[in-house]
Amino acid sequence: MNAPAPRTGHAEGFRELVNSRRAVRRFTAEVVPDDVIRQCLELAMLAPSSCNLxxxxxxxxxxPAVLQRLHRVCLGQSAAKAPLIITVLARTGTWDQACRDVLRFWPAPSVPEAIERFYTNTAPFQYNQGWMGWRGFFKRQWVRLAGLGRAVMRTPNSQEQMRLWAVKSTALAAQNLMLAFQSHGYSTCPMEGFDEKRLKRVLPIPRDANAIMLLAVGMPGERAVYNPRLRFPLEQSVSWH
Incomplete structure (x- = not known):
C-alpha cells in the first residue's frame, strides 16, 4: 500500500499550535465534553510505536469524588484541580496480545506472509523476557556474540529495557494528546509530581503499567501560566553531521 501523499501548507498552523501550548496550572470548572475527549484520544493513538505494538x-x-482523591495523590498541585485528569500508562505486558491484535485487526482482507511471520516469531522473540527475565539473560549473551560481526537489535533484553521501550512509545502518544486538546481550545498540564503508590489505591492500575504522567485538562483559569517560556538555545542541544 502506497503512503498517502504529503500534505502541504500546514507548517504555520502547526507552529502556531505548538507555540500556543503551555503547561496551565489553574483551570476553570468547565467540563470537557465526552466527544472532545474521545476525538483527542483517537488522535493520541495515531502516534507511532515500536513495532506498532x-x-x-x-x-x-x-x-468529582475521584478527582478530589487524585488532588491529594498529586501532592496538592493547583493543576490537579482540573475538571479532567487522564492517567497515561505505559504497559510492558501487553506485547503478546498486541502481536495477536495486529494480525486480528489487519486493515486488509489478508495478512501478508512476512507480517504474519514477524508477529508470530520475530516480535515474540524480541519482547518476551521470560519468567524473572531468564530469556532476557540468554538473549543478552546471544547479542554480545552475534553483534561482534554485524549490527543487531540489542534491546529490549531485560525488564528495565521493556519499561523504557513502553515509555518511549507512550510519551509520543501523550504529546499527540496534549496537542489534540490544544487544537480544541483546551489547555493541559502534564504532571509527574504524584505518589504512584497512592495512585494505585485510587485507580485500578494494572500490575504491568508505569504511570508516566497524569494529564490535567480543562479551560485555563486566572493566572493559569506561572512564568514566561524558557527554552535553551538550539545550538546547545543540536549537532549537525
Missing amino acids: QPWSFQVVRD
Missing part, C-alpha cells in the same frame, strides 16, 4: 493505555477521570 501500541503499549499505552489511558484512564479518563471525570468523577
